[in-house]
Amino acid sequence: MLNIPFQDIAKALQGKIYAEKERISINISGAITDSRAYHIEENPLFFALKGPVHNGHHFIDDLISKGVRYFVISDKKFIRDDAAFILVDDTTKALQHLASYVRQQFAYPVIGITGSNGKTIVKEWLYDLLSKENRIIRSPKSYNSQVGVPLSVLLMDESYDLGIFEAGISQPGEMQHLASIIQPDIGILTNIGDAHQEFFASLEQKLDEKLLLFRDAKKLVCRIDNPLVARKAKEFCLQNKIEPVFWSTESEESTISFSVEKNAAYCQITAHYSAKYYAFQIPFTDDSAIENSCRCFAAIVALGKDPKSLLSHFANLQHVAMRLEIKQGTNQNILINDYYNSDLNSLTIALSVLKQQASESHKKVLILSDIQQTGWSLPQLYSKVNQLLQESGIDRLIGIGPDIGTNREQFLVHAEFFTDVQDFENRFDPHSIRESAILIKGARKFRFERISGMLQQKAHQTVLEINLNALVNNLNVFRGLLKAETKIMVMVKAFSYGSGDVEIARLLQFQKVDYLAVAVADEGVQLRNAGINLPIIVMNPERDSFQNMLNYRLEPNLYSIELVSEFAAGISDAGIRDFPVHLKIDTGMNRLGLKSEEEIKTCIELLQNTDKLKLQSVFSHLAGSDEEALDEFTREQFIKFEQTAQFIAKMLPYSFDRHILNSGGIERFPEKQFEMVRLGIGLYGVSQTGLQLENIGTLKSTVSQVKEISSTETVGYNRKGKVDKKSKIAIVPIGYADGIDRKLGNRNGYAFINGNTVPIIGNICMDMLMLDVSGLDVGPGDRVEFFGAHISVNDVAQKAGTIPYEILTGISQRVKRIYLQE
Numbered sequence: 001m002l003n004i005p006f007q008d009i010a011k012a013l014q015g016k017i018y019a020e021k022e023r024i025s026i027n028i029s030g031a032i033t034d035s036r037a038y039h040i041e042e043n044p045l046f047f048a049l050k051g052p053v054h055n056g057h058h059f060i061d062d063l064i065s066k067g068v069r070y071f072v073i074s075d076k077k078f079i080r081d082d083a084a085f086i087l088v089d090d091t092t093k094a095l096q097h098l099a100s101y102v103r104q105q106f107a108y109p110v111i112g113i114t115g116s117n118g119k120t121i122v123k124e125w126l127y128d129l130l131s132k133e134n135r136i137i138r139s140p141k142s143y144n145s146q147v148g149v150p151l152s153v154l155l156m157d158e159s160y161d162l163g164i165f166e167a168g169i170s171q172p173g174e175m176q177h178l179a180s181i182i183q184p185d186i187g188i189l190t191n192i193g194d195a196h197q198e199f200f201a202s203l204e205q206k207l208d209e210k211l212l213l214f215r216d217a218k219k220l221v222c223r224i225d226n227p228l229v230a231r232k233a234k235e236f237c238l239q240n241k242i243e244p245v246f247w248s249t250e251s252e253e254s255t256i257s258f259s260v261e262k263n264a265a266y267c268q269i270t271a272h273y274s275a276k277y278y279a280f281q282i283p284f285t286d287d288s289a290i291e292n293s294c295r296c297f298a299a300i301v302a303l304g305k306d307p308k309s310l311l312s313h314f315a316n317l318q319h320v321a322m323r324l325e326i327k328q329g330t331n332q333n334i335l336i337n338d339y340y341n342s343d344l345n346s347l348t349i350a351l352s353v354l355k356q357q358a359s360e361s362h363k364k365v366l367i368l369s370d371i372q373q374t375g376w377s378l379p380q381l382y383s384k385v386n387q388l389l390q391e392s393g394i395d396r397l398i399g400i401g402p403d404i405g406t407n408r409e410q411f412l413v414h415a416e417f418f419t420d421v422q423d424f425e426n427r428f429d430p431h432s433i434r435e436s437a438i439l440i441k442g443a444r445k446f447r448f449e450r451i452s453g454m455l456q457q458k459a460h461q462t463v464l465e466i467n468l469n470a471l472v473n474n475l476n477v478f479r480g481l482l483k484a485e486t487k488i489m490v491m492v493k494a495f496s497y498g499s500g501d502v503e504i505a506r507l508l509q510f511q512k513v514d515y516l517a518v519a520v521a522d523e524g525v526q527l528r529n530a531g532i533n534l535p536i537i538v539m540n541p542e543r544d545s546f547q548n549m550l551n552y553r554l555e556p557n558l559y560s561i562e563l564v565s566e567f568a569a570g571i572s573d574a575g576i577r578d579f580p581v582h583l584k585i586d587t588g589m590n591r592l593g594l595k596s597e598e599e600i601k602t603c604i605e606l607l608q609n610t611d612k613l614k615l616q617s618v619f620s621h622l623a624g625s626d627e628e629a630l631d632e633f634t635r636e637q638f639i640k641f642e643q644t645a646q647f648i649a650k651m652l653p654y655s656f657d658r659h660i661l662n663s664g665g666i667e668r669f670p671e672k673q674f675e676m677v678r679l680g681i682g683l684y685g686v687s688q689t690g691l692q693l694e695n696i697g698t699l700k701s702t703v704s705q706v707k708e709i710s711s712t713e714t715v716g717y718n719r720k721g722k723v724d725k726k727s728k729i730a731i732v733p734i735g736y737a738d739g740i741d742r743k744l745g746n747r748n749g750y751a752f753i754n755g756n757t758v759p760i761i762g763n764i765c766m767d768m769l770m771l772d773v774s775g776l777d778v779g780p781g782d783r784v785e786f787f788g789a790h791i792s793v794n795d796v797a798q799k800a801g802t803i804p805y806e807i808l809t810g811i812s813q814r815v816k817r818i819y820l821q822e
């Protein structure tokens with residue numbers, strides 16, 4: 001816990017205090033930046049950060065009403081009499097300053113980790129390996145950003161004796177801030193890949209920037225099997241007088257050298273260090289797990305510990321599920337799996353995801369392990385947890401673990417308790433939970449994945465994984481191209497371009513987009529039933545659905561005179577006034593829309609003559625916003641649109657929004673954003689102009705069977721799969737009925753498996769296809785990616801002779817969607 005007087009913090013931040021006298025000497029117990037996490041501390045200090053979406057200052061009133069009293073702000077007008085404020089120029093910088101101030105108070109060793117991949121895994125594995133001997137404070141989840149790092153370091157206190165923090169950067173110039181916050185004694189450089197390459201001129205520049213984290217470190221742990229990394233790391237250590245702890249799997253010229261022997265289900269690793277040999281096993285066989293466990297061994301050496309006593313722990317290392325998963329459960333349940341750790345901070349965040357994903361009709365159930373938290377007595381801790389559960393509207397608690405059970409009297413919510421997962425499996429009736437949103441939250445050692453396995457719908461091995469963080473990132477990239485006041489309508493038609501409907505809509509609602517657009521009314525009804533209350537526009541309103549549209553407040557796109565008059569007539573008995581409607585103008589696409597001035601005039605006159613309808617917006621659609629050759633045509637569309645909107649404005653006594661840009665339009669003609677834009681494919685990760693968007697979907701499956709064939713044999717229907725030598729074939733349970741275009745067969749399309757790109761061989765079947773995996777180590781159960789991090793949707797579209805839109809929306813409904821969120 002922090003435990004610093006308010007006035008000392010103000011002094012350290014060189015900020016100005018606005019507070020009553022009795023408040024300034026109060027001890028602050030922790031820093032928060034997320035208004036949802038306020039109950040964790042006794043006297044929390046809220047930093048009002050300004051981000052692309054949320055301005056923390058806007059949460060101050062709400063937090064005060066919930067009892068928070070201490071704030072760091074940069075905007076004077078939010079100061080109130082009933083709370084205490086520190087005014088600074090920049091609240092993010094202030095948070096960072098406070099963290100480096102706190103860091104300096106502690107002399108125990110701190111490990112700083114950076115690199116492109118594996119930071120969180122190395123941090124977690126070191127924690128697992130060392131936590132029997134050390135009391136360790138580490139970054140929660142992958143809190144490694146400009147805000148996450150200071151929040152992590154601010155958790156340091158005298159109850160710990162080792163700190164492990166990770167640092168991530170996306171742009172040059174960021175690392176020096178993180179270096180002065182973490183001030184690592186021991187540095188660990190993990191794998192340098194090309195993630196986040198976009199802002200760096202070269203790999204070398206990226207490496208230089210990452211190494212900055214270690215400029216004041218005493219030792220540096222680094223693999224030297226890549227010549228560039230080896231040269232840079234050596235120079236860096238020499239220049240800054242850092243002791244190198246270099247390691248290699250290829251040469252003996254390093255502090256530690258490893259030899260690796262792969263077996264079917266585990267690896268045997270031998271480390272050669274300081275004239276001794278140390279042998280250990282890890283329960284993994286993939287290269288990145290091998291690399292990360294060698295790295296952990298080297299870190300243990302760097303800490304000055306004798307590795308011998310820790311060797312046996314390597315065999316117990318587990319996969320690190322870093323992200324929260326949202327899945328369909330049995331009995332119409334939704335499962336939210338988060339078995340990474342269990343402290344109040346991460347529980348609070350997971351509860352807010354539960355709230356976001358549960359609809360009104362869902363019961364809210366929490367399956368919770370013992371909480372790991374220092375600083376409070378157990379009764380205090382669990383009464384806090386109870387308070388949190390009550391505030392989150394939890395209907396039923398299932399507590400698992402010795403501590404939570406012995407403190408059961410702290411819980412006022414409906415609760416039952418089990419001593420461990422085994423006890424739960426023996427005594428719990430899975431049919432007693434239905435139509436519920438279930439959060440499964442526990443520290444890793446509780447092995448809650450077993451609970452999830454019990455409650456989960458048995459998924460077909462083929463899934464489409466949707467990364468919700470990437471979606472938010474993409475939304476923010478587009479927000480960055482727009483003025484702050486421009487509204488965003490997100491197109492969630494066609495199952496959100498194949499990525500799922502209610503889950504995506506809930507996230508977008510949380511991210512405060514302004515409008516959602518669906519193709520037909522039924523899609524809108526489904527969203528309303530799931531608790532979405534954002535305005536929703538229906539692009540193709542059908543006459544049969546008018547009543548539903550009124551009942552569910554779905555706003556029609558009126559694209560013809562007939563529709564305007566029929567919708568007005570349909571509404572006449574309902575006693576409704578000012579129902580919001582939209583007019584679509586055809587400026588050259590020659591799809592739906594009003595074209596002639598006469599038509600437009602008649603429609604507006606109809607609107608003038610009724611108080612039942614109110615024109616909410618006027619819009620048009622571009623035919624070729626992504627194609628430079630059509631720019632002249634696009635400009636003509638802009639001119640027609642602007643003129644028409646002006647014409648309509650003259651006829652109506654009130655104002656309305658105008659919008660014409662789709663994703664390609666926003667990227668290429670941001671000056672035409674008017675009052676609103678309509679974001680579609682860009683949100684789902686496809687850019688027409690090379691914008692740095694993150695991939696949101698990964699289509700994957702697993703190998704069912706592997707077989708060898710001779711050069712005279714063939715593969716699949718019509719004997720189309722031919723080979724010219726002895727070959728190895730992997731059969732994968734995904735076919736054209738799942739949305740894999742049949743044109744991708746016969747070595748046209750590819751899949752990614754165990755680090756290799758392999759061709760699809762033969763004709764694609766309805767439910768299966770075959771891959772040529774000759775020469776590769778591939779077996780049943782291995783994962784196969786069809787698009788995702790290694791194969792882009794654009795690429796697949798090109799090979800199939802179509803556009804990414806068709807690939808994304810073509811993934812069939814029988815492919816289960818799984819949602820991941822950090």
Ligand SMILES: *Cc1c(COP(=O)(O)O)cnc(C)c1O
Pocket residue numbers: 491539621661662663664678679680681682
């Ligand atoms: C689908 C659609 C969009 C979104 O287009 P993207 O190219 O996916 O951004 C915008 N406006 C209308 C009318 C649409 O039908």
